[in-house]
Amino acid sequence: LEYDGTKSILISTRTVMGGKNPFLGIAYLVVGGLCILLGAMFTVTQLIKPRQVDSTTVPQFGGNKDIAVADFGKTMQETRRSFLLILEYRTTVHGNYYRPRSENWRNSLSFSCQACMMNPLSY
Amino acid sequence: VQEINLDYSHCTATAPECLTDTTSPPQDAVMPSKYVTTSFKNQTSSADAPTWCHSTTLNGQTFGGPRVLISSVCHIQFSIPDDLAPPVLLYYQLTNFYQNHRRYVKSFDQQQLAGDFVSNSTINGSDCSPLEGELQPDGSWKAYYPCGLIANSMFNDTILNPQLLNAAGSASSNITYNMTSKGTAWSSDAALYKTPPSYTFDQVVPPPNWRMTYPTYNSSFGWPDLHGDDHFQVWMRTAGLPTFSKLYLRNDIETMQAGRYQIDIFDCTFILQISYGIFANATYPRLSGIGI
Numbered sequence: 001l002e003y004d005g006t007k008s009i010l011i012s013t014r015t016v017m018g019g020k021n022p023f024l025g026i027a028y029l030v031v032g033g034l035c036i037l038l039g040a041m042f043t044v045t046q047l048i049k050p051r052q053v054d055s056t057t058v059p060q061f062g063g064n065k066d067i068a069v070a071d072f073g074k075t076m077q078e079t080r081r082s083f084l085l086i087l088e089y090r091t092t093v094h095g096n097y098y099r100p101r102s103e104n105w106r107n108s109l110s111f112s113c114q115a116c117m118m119n120p121l122s123y
Numbered sequence: 124v125q126e127i128n129l130d131y132s133h134c135t136a137t138a139p140e141c142l143t144d145t146t147s148p149p150q151d152a153v154m155p156s157k158y159v160t161t162s163f164k165n166q167t168s169s170a171d172a173p174t175w176c177h178s179t180t181l182n183g184q185t186f187g188g189p190r191v192l193i194s195s196v197c198h199i200q201f202s203i204p205d206d207l208a209p210p211v212l213l214y215y216q217l218t219n220f221y222q223n224h225r226r227y228v229k230s231f232d233q234q235q236l237a238g239d240f241v242s243n244s245t246i247n248g249s250d251c252s253p254l255e256g257e258l259q260p261d262g263s264w265k266a267y268y269p270c271g272l273i274a275n276s277m278f279n280d281t282i283l284n285p286q287l288l289n290a291a292g293s294a295s296s297n298i299t300y301n302m303t304s305k306g307t308a309w310s311s312d313a314a315l316y317k318t319p320p321s322y323t324f325d326q327v328v329p330p331p332n333w334r335m336t337y338p339t340y341n342s343s344f345g346w347p348d349l350h351g352d353d354h355f356q357v358w359m360r361t362a363g364l365p366t367f368s369k370l371y372l373r374n375d376i377e378t379m380q381a382g383r384y385q386i387d388i389f390d391c392t393f394i395l396q397i398s399y400g401i402f403a404n405a406t407y408p409r410l411s412g413i414g415i
Contacts, residue, residue, distance in 0.1 A: 005132075005219035008158075009199075009282060009386065010368055011379075012126035012214065013207050020124040020162065 125205055128216065130158040134177050134197035135390050141176035141198060147288075147385060148174035148200050165204035171383065173201040177390070184281040184389045186354060187336040187347055197388040200288070207379035213285075213302055214368035215278060222273075222361040230254065230272035231359065236349060238317025243326075246270055254330060268320060268327035268340070269349065275330040277358045281389040282371055288383045300379055302372035308356035316349035316356065335391070 012019055131138075139152045154173040161167070176198050183192030221227065229250045235241045243266050246255050251270035258264050267275070286297040320327075329337040329347075337344050349355055357369045 003219070005217060006130050007132050007218075007278075007280070008128050008130035008216045009371075009388070010126060010128045010214040010216050011203075011207070011285075012212050013124055014210055014212060015124055019212075020126055 125163045125207060126161070127163070127201060127203065128160040129154070129173060129199055129201060129386075131175070131197050131199060131388060131390070133158075134175060134199075134388070135195045138175040138177045138197065141178040146178055146196070146198055146387065148176040148198055150174065152176050154199065159201075163204050167202045167204045171202035171204075173199060175199045183335075184283070185336040185391075186277070186279055186281065186352070187344070190336060192335060195390045197390045198385060199388070200383060200385045202383045203379065203381050206381050209377060209379075210373055210375045211300075211302070211377075211379045212370055213282065213372040215280070215282065215371050216366070216368040217278070218366045220362075220367070221365050222367065223363050223365070226252075227272045228361050231274060232270055233315070235266075235320070236269055236316050236359075238320045240321040241266070257328065259328070265326065265328045267330040268322060269347075270330065273359055273361060274355075275332045277332070277355060278369070279332070279336070279391045281391075283387045283389075284372070285379075285384040285386050287380060288385055297385075300374065300377070300384070302374045304353040304372055306353070306375070307370040307373055308353040309360070312356040312360070313350055316352075318348045318350040319346040 138154070139149070141147070142149060152174045154175045156172070159173050178196050178198065180194055180196055181191055183190045183194035185192070230252070232241060232246060232249055232251050235246065243256065243264060246266035247264065249255060249270070251267070251272075254267060254272055254275050255270050256264055256266035284302050285300045287300055288297055324340040324342065327340060329340060333347075337347065340346065347355070354371065357371075362369070
């Protein structure tokens, strides 16, 4: 087995910042470049095909066929709009928006409120 | 920061031999560019590329002073396009040398280095293992001074001061750019070493790789001057990574003028010496660089 070390002479000067050490500079450039690349990629995907809301995160109000309930294929904004519509409908028609009408209703309401806690900006 | 790095690992094997009775490289003996890294403000023209050659002499230079030894000398010429303002620092850089090996870093005896008398029985079985000492032809066992792997593997090429060739304003004679090893080690390090040690010459033997410089310890060679030897002290401060540079010479006063320089290096077989099987019987995983 051959030893593959090398030896060299190095003549160098020095500054107040010390000797030549490009490691940090290179590391910053690489990480910065990576961020720019990822940012561009996500911008493009957002423009071409925005994120879809999964149907399980959408409030399901069983039986109210006349209300536009968000389902597959709705964006977050559309979902929010329909949810607000539902709230308004509940308050005006039934007078008491909090009253649970069925197990289904209770479950779906708590589900949607969890969703709005988790993402306060969207409500 | 401006710097130039000249890899001379293969000087003796690859560089052409200098013309008879000369010690300066011929113009066409260009050093392969893979061995050269430069970082200067100004460019050097390709005509000023580093050149090299090697020669053999009987007047060897070692870390212990001049010796009558068949020595290979590497002669390198290189150009510096800008004036280098002091401090100008000359390092040697090694790659793939694991000075951080677990057994290597502790392989020395601080008391022995500090000049104390440390008995053979104490050295034998100490941290200096596996280089504590050896059996003599007469059957006795003698400790190495200094014992241990670090001291034994000391970088033993001798790099001479750069010579400015055909300096402007002087009649084509060479001007030596005087650099010193003083101040290359930490100023506090000298206190860790004392010369002479409290041994008599016949109580200890030089470690195996020091025998070119010190065939034996006696009054004509004297003791190695560990206290005054900055190169030794720099080497004993082990490097943390396998690629490292250690300061060898410096000049804190004079500017290193732009121009063409020659550096002569007494090229010992350092790399061959450290690659013999020190840990041949060790039950430890081996790292490249030591213990191959």
